[in-house]
Amino acid sequence: MARAERVCRERGLRLTPIRRKALEALHADHKPVGAYDLADRISPPGGRRLAPISVYRALDFLVEQGFVHRLSSRNAYVACLHGHGADEVVAFLICEACGGVDEDSSPAMRKAVAAIAQGRQFTPSHQVVEIVGRCDHCRSAGSHD
Ligand SMILES: [Zn+2]
Numbered sequence: 001m002a003r004a005e006r007v008c009r010e011r012g013l014r015l016t017p018i019r020r021k022a023l024e025a026l027h028a029d030h031k032p033v034g035a036y037d038l039a040d041r042i043s044p045p046g047g048r049r050l051a052p053i054s055v056y057r058a059l060d061f062l063v064e065q066g067f068v069h070r071l072s073s074r075n076a077y078v079a080c081l082h083g084h085g086a087d088e089v090v091a092f093l094i095c096e097a098c099g100g101v102d103e104d105s106s107p108a109m110r111k112a113v114a115a116i117a118q119g120r121q122f123t124p125s126h127q128v129v130e131i132v133g134r135c136d137h138c139r140s141a142g143s144h145d
């Protein structure tokens with residue numbers, strides 16, 4: 001959160017209450033969260049549910065600023081804990097068993113993806129590699145498959 005506040009200040013952007021709440025909620029959970037689910041979580045208790053469009057706008061902002069990653073395959077969002085820029089290539093390891101998500105990046109992967117895009121004269125706007133499978137914890141915990 002401190003990083004997001006600092007970055008917003010540096011870039012002259014406003015971390016509005018809804019953006020802040022959305023980011024806090026995503027930080028509180030290391031699993032991907034859908035926009036509707038997020039709307040439920042950050043709506044005031046007993047109050048009116050936030051309009052999904054407002055939540056989507058807040059999420060768009062957070063993704064653009066690199067605070068949050070969007071997982072296309074799940075149509076869900078997850079907070080970035082590593083300070084990746086929005087233009088960085090990030091690999092997500094998504095566990096099918098527990099729903100946990102881990103992320104990693106490497107210079108070699110960045111280079112390889114850039115070379116593929118350049119080879120096709122393609123300008124990427126969203127560079128996420130999704131690897132679905134089983135995390136180390138679930139693999140060792142469950143013998144049944
Ligand atoms: Zn990240």
Ligand SMILES: [Zn+2]
Nearest residue numbers: 095098135138
């Ligand atoms: Zn797992």
